[in-house]
Amino acid sequence: MLTEELLYCVMDIGEQMLVSGAEINRVEDSIRRICKAYSAKRIDVFTITSSIVVTVQREDGSILTQTRRIYKYSTNLDKVDKLNSLSRYICSNRPEPEYIIDELKEINKEKVYSSAIEYFAYAIIAGGFTIFFGGTLMDALVSSLIAILLKLFIIVVQKVDKNVIFSNIICSxxxxxLAIISVNVGVGDNLDKIIIGNIMLMIPGIALTNSIRDIISGDTISGLFRLCEAVVVALSIAVGFGIASIFFGGSFK
Known part of the structure; x- marks a missing residue:
C-alpha cells in the first residue's frame, strides 16, 4: 500500500527526472506507474517546469497529496536513464522505501565527468563549431581558449547568483x-566566428527541444513555459554579447 514515505520517494524520483532534463510526459508517466504499482486507485499528477503536484487515492479511500517546488536545473541525461531504470525496477518489485532512498543516494553521488573533461569538452565543442561556421584554425584555437574561461566564469557566477538570466548576461x-580583444590584438581573425562558437555552448537546446515535445504530447502549458524560458535565456545571451560589442567597439566581419 502506498504510504506518505513511499510517495515522498516517488516525488524525489520525479523531481530528479525533471531537474536532469526529462520531458514532462516522462516525469508524470513514471510517477503514475509507480503509484499504480503500489495499488493506488486514482493518481492525479500535475507537472510544470517549476512544480510537481501529486494527489493519490489509496485502496481504503484515504487521500495523499504532496507538492514539490523546482528551483534549478542541471542537465544530466545519464541520470535520467538511471532513474528510468530505477522506476521500472520499482514497478516490477515494489521495494520498501529504504531501498528507494539508498538507490537515489547512489544515483545522486555519481559524477559523470570530471572537471578536466568538462573543460576539454567545452574547448572542443567551441573550436569545432567555429570551424563549422567558417572560421580559421586560429579562430578555433582562440574560441577553445575562451570556452575554457567560459566554463570557469559559469562556475564562479553561479556561486554568486543562481539566476540563469543574470549568469548568462554576465558570462556572455x-x-x-575577450573575443573582441583577441581580434583587435591580431590573435583571432573573425570575431563573429569566435563568438558563435561560444554561443553554441550556452544556447538552451534541451529546453527548446523538450518544449516542442511537451506541446506535441499535449502538455501545452508546460511546453509554453519551457519555450518562453528558452527564448528568455537566448535573449539574455544575445544581450550580453550585444553590450560587449557596443561598449568595446566590436565589429562583425
Missing part, C-alpha cells in the same frame, strides 16, 4: 569582451 558579456 565577458566572453564577448
Amino acid at each position: 558579456f565577458i566572453i564577448g569582451i
Whole structure:
C-alpha cells in the first residue's frame, strides 16, 4: 500500500527526472506507474517546469497529496536513464522505501565527468563549431581558449547568483569582451566566428527541444513555459554579447 514515505520517494524520483532534463510526459508517466504499482486507485499528477503536484487515492479511500517546488536545473541525461531504470525496477518489485532512498543516494553521488573533461569538452565543442561556421584554425584555437574561461566564469557566477538570466548576461558579456580583444590584438581573425562558437555552448537546446515535445504530447502549458524560458535565456545571451560589442567597439566581419 502506498504510504506518505513511499510517495515522498516517488516525488524525489520525479523531481530528479525533471531537474536532469526529462520531458514532462516522462516525469508524470513514471510517477503514475509507480503509484499504480503500489495499488493506488486514482493518481492525479500535475507537472510544470517549476512544480510537481501529486494527489493519490489509496485502496481504503484515504487521500495523499504532496507538492514539490523546482528551483534549478542541471542537465544530466545519464541520470535520467538511471532513474528510468530505477522506476521500472520499482514497478516490477515494489521495494520498501529504504531501498528507494539508498538507490537515489547512489544515483545522486555519481559524477559523470570530471572537471578536466568538462573543460576539454567545452574547448572542443567551441573550436569545432567555429570551424563549422567558417572560421580559421586560429579562430578555433582562440574560441577553445575562451570556452575554457567560459566554463570557469559559469562556475564562479553561479556561486554568486543562481539566476540563469543574470549568469548568462554576465558570462556572455565577458566572453564577448575577450573575443573582441583577441581580434583587435591580431590573435583571432573573425570575431563573429569566435563568438558563435561560444554561443553554441550556452544556447538552451534541451529546453527548446523538450518544449516542442511537451506541446506535441499535449502538455501545452508546460511546453509554453519551457519555450518562453528558452527564448528568455537566448535573449539574455544575445544581450550580453550585444553590450560587449557596443561598449568595446566590436565589429562583425
